[in-house]
Amino acid sequence: MTHRHVFEAVDRTFRDIRSKVNPDVSSACFGGITMLLGGDFRQVMPVVPKKGREDIVGASISKSFLWDDCTVFNLVENMRIERDVPPVTIDGRKVPFRNWVLALGDGTEQTTNFDDDMEPSWIKIPAEVYLKAGDDPLQTMVNEIYGHLGEQHVHMEYIRDRAILTPLNEYVEAVNNEVLHRLPGELKIYRSYDSICKAASTPVDEVLYPLEYLNSLKFSGLPNHELQVKVGSPIMLLRNLNPKKGLCNGTRLIVTRCYNFLLEARIMTGNKIDDITYIPRINMCPADKTFPAMVKRKQFPIAVCYAMTVNKSQGQTVKNVGLYLPKPVFSHGQIYVAVSRVTSPRGLKILCVDEDVKQAGYTKNIVYHEIFDNLMPAQTGVQT
CATH class of the missing domain: 3.40.50 (Rossmann fold)
Structure with a gap:
């Protein structure tokens, strides 16, 4: 899913750094360092907002000039599927x-x-x-x-x-709400604090975008203003909090306790399974830059994940x-x-x-x- 521009930026960085020691590697791919790239072109491709098929395909690493220096190793056996499964x-x-x-x-x-x-x-x-x-x-x-x-x-x-x-976040919300209300226990509602980033806005923006309007906004990759959870509900992290402790974007956890300004949860995927951790509220900004003003949302970086896109x-x-x-x-x-x-x-x-x-x-x-x-x-x- 990574855009080819990311690989090309890394390539330029390595060439620049390595050429200070050895000028001959300035023309070598990744500064002469061997890189291992893993992926599956059958899976979802890089997300290119508001672009069509041609631009999406063109964003793939296989369409980059770097691909000419790559050797392809074709992996043929799916290790995820169990053996002797029925047809x-x-x-x-x-x-x-x-x-x-x-x-x-x-x-x-x-x-x-x-x-x-x-x-x-x-x-x-x-x-x-x-x-x-x-x-x-x-x-x-x-x-x-x-x-x-x-x-x-x-x-x-x-x-x-x-x-x-x-496929879509609106369907994910409908499923999560349905399952969450079937889970026994008290429903805890956490509301975010939304604001316009003062460093990237004008005084007029605060008048144009009142708090109620900011609360109603939904952004891809950002938790909603109102977050509903229960003890026992599964959640997924939407940000890298602490990779050493297994708290990465995509990690799934189970809520074990709800505090007013903190969530206690047990990790259920990755190499830190069963570890208890604490998730704080953090400030987040949407990656989507099409909105006229820079919105800042302080909320838990999680989403309930009975369903996911x-x-x-x-x-x-x-x-x-x-x-x-x-x-x-x-x-x-x-x-x-x-x-x-x-x-x-x-x-x-x-x-x-x-x-x-x-x-x-x-x-x-x-x-x-x-x-x-x-x-x-x-x-x-x-x-x-």
Whole structure:
């Protein structure tokens, strides 16, 4: 997901530093230092706000001048998927689960065209993982993944091993609110302190943007003004607080105690599992620079994570995943990322809110095939 400009900036930095000692390396890639880059071009690509397919593909490291100096090692075995898992059934044919996942990522899975797109993108959902929406799709999905929350919420393994994935933040909020209100216990509400950064604004901005308006704003990667949690609810960090203690962006925890200005939580992922930590409020600014003024929000850098966006789930391994699709996915690799989080098809359920009867049992799988150009492998290895 890293923009190629980041790699190019690192390259220029190393060349500049190393050339002070050895002028010959000023023209060498990364100043002559061997770099190991890891990633999967089937997954979600760099986010380029308000840009189209061409710009998104162009932001990839494989489209950088640095790629000419890279040697590609093709990792061929998925270590996340368990061995001897059952196959999935598509139109009556049995397909090994790992082969189906790779076909989704490569864009080679058979597709159908329902809406006169330039290229067909609708795929058949295997019978084993397809979940019918019912009268209330949200309730159906929550019942499937968190049906035993009432008696199992005290067990960390139950919470850690399941998640609902969905494309947009608005769907994430709807799912989190539904599950959170099923969790027994007192609901604790924390409200942020929002302000306009005085160093990057004028006195007029404070008049133009009153406090009530700032509270209503929602930014990607930033907690909302009003944060609702309960003891026992899972949360995800949205900032790197202390990597040495395992508190990184994307770390999942369980709330163990709620103070007025502090949260106590137990880490449930990474190499610091079961460690107790404390999360303070911090000042945060949105990465989105399109807003006219610089907004500063003081809030806990967390989000409740019974559900999370597909993009945010990258790097996670979850035994039970529900893919909730009120609308089809909208970007390259999102379906692949969602289905590849699980270790077995037994733990995967896909629910689509079908607006058209003919699309029942199908969903979109968007793949930018041009991203796979110039990826000829030099050697093979094992995916970790």
